[in-house]
Amino acid sequence: MTTNHNQKFYEKTPDERRQLLGKQFGLSKTELAALAADASPAGNQTIENYLTDYRIPEGVVTGLVVNGKEYTVPMAIEEPSVIAAACNGAKMTAYSGGVAAPEQDRLMIGQVVLKNVANPYLFKNRLLKQEDEILKVANEAYPSIQQYGGGATGIRVRCPEDFVIIDLLVDVVDAMGANMVNTMAEAVGHWLSAKGQTVVAAILSNYATDSLQSVSCTLDFADIATDQLSGADVASRIADLSFLAQVDPYRATTHNKGIMNGIDAVMLAAGNDWRAIESGAHAYAAMEGQYRGLATWHVVGDKLVGKMTLPMAVGTVGGSIGTRQLTATNAKISQIKSAPELAAVAASVGLVQNLAALRALATSGIQAGHMKLQYRVVAMRAGATAEEAGLLAKRLAGLDHVDEQVAQQELSKMRKEQAHD
Template identity: 60%
Template structure:
């Protein structure tokens, strides 16, 4: 380790930036940029803090879920994500919107032990002490039980050479990771006192007791393109859905599109999008083969969509209450409960999926995607805000577009 790194974590953000600038010979412009975007809140949230790195926020309009219309804040840096979510949402809204059943809310606190001897004997002993383990967990976090939540069940599994004591914990309206970890560790400590070798005690992000299902129907007429009738588009979407169930090369991209929308909502709502991603992809492989999370089929003269995935989201806890923008986003969406957030988030994921599959089934994914990418390309070659629109329009008329073409178009506009 270099000398300049010693004690780096103990410094103030300003001192860290100064030390980094000197050690790495950074230009003043970089140091000023880091300083200009720094905040007191950021320094409280992460280690070795330097600055805040911001992402664009937009809003998907007219998302109808269970008869209620939502305007949904989304935070994402990729062009076309919000446009696709809004596009899919509006097509579904014409047929009545999305239907989402109320979500069960339970997380798993996993306490893994090595058997003391005979596995069946240990399993019998653990079953006999279920009540004690539940009480130990709830005593570690009594406020959750007072709110109607807390540890509710114990499930025993034998993965590999281990015994997993799975605590089913209702976390109410919170994301709940810290609470679950506290309760699991309390049970782990008690099991150690009973002679068990405890390997770990921690939340599992595979939240199969917090599944959210959302469904929708779309009329053929609302899928048509200038080149293809709606029924044909619907049939091709259903075929792409079947392909995503059979081929992991397709399903990986299929699910990535779904998570484009879901992640953007989770970031805007202050939730742990990494945890949801991990659980979603594990769920996609629950039967031993990785598959598409959504399914589409032509039924009764319309396209029918369905999406199910673990969504253990929260509206309190973590950094949700700390970030003023997150609080503002809840005011924009009007979302009040974790169940409501899960329903809206899953609906955005299915809307995103619909828009992507419709494009793929008809004109191809690049036609609409590149129109939005042209804006980024224009900015990257130095177009000013008042020039971006003109550059984008001219690029859309070209057969081949790259940075050289964008520079040439920008030069031509400035000469004109």
């Protein structure tokens, strides 16, 4: 964005930016007023060229049982059926004791990448012998974390192609730890540069393979049966869909998208970097050379057993988590007290989300439940008020074909009927 004014765009106030954009792109007074109405001082301090806050709906999944504790978990997402599906999956798993999510190690990885090393494998051995010195350099760069029991704890050295890569392993305690790890990695990079080494990069990796979270659940057939299908039939179909996601990357991509529907929504409501979780999850899904479904389901005797493991580099303190009142409020609602607990709950939401999606796909089809909620969205697009949307959605659900034009016609009919009452 450039202007004829001497002042740069990023130096202007949010209102000045909105006015400039309004003139350039012909925004109406109503559109400009809407931008201004949702603006916040905190948002202007968070990102460059700030205009307004882009809001999405937040709800909660209820009745989610993880490690014997029942949770109410805030989720922020605009897709209509996600929270409904999560609640359905949570209910089914709760009948059999809920989701098991053992607490696991949480280490983040900082990469210090070197090039132009004469003998990479000889140099690798030298670095491993200097591990204590490297850890000292890293911890001195961010000493405050040690008083909480964290800090750099170890290194790995790899030699892919022409690079020598030091993986700096850092215990970030309850923080996601990006700033901490970057600071430590850069300190080690500067230390090596001073010794004459060519440092290509020093930065956090979002492929958090040392911060994995496993979750599992076991369901009785009776808890997944439908009016038309026995629990054994439903379980068999879910297992088939699960296997399909292991052998077909096209199905695996949609399989995992549904899982991340739940996890991303929890991460967003918890003030975490959902994009980091997303990228790590998809990389982990392809770790064996073929992209596969993260969650697997098998029939074991008269039970359906679901399992999933994925990287969960989450935090409950630090970064932007403490800057938003709603994030703190959401933490009170969820009663989640630590990063390991957040990882366990978020991954559990992903697993029950997958269960609900596969059960729907295996029985009534994915559109049946989805469209019940989607009709409200269609109703709003057609011009229905918030009060009218529910009534119009019920009318649309009884039609064979629904699009925005049909919704507008039904809205007009409904209003005429109400006017005559």
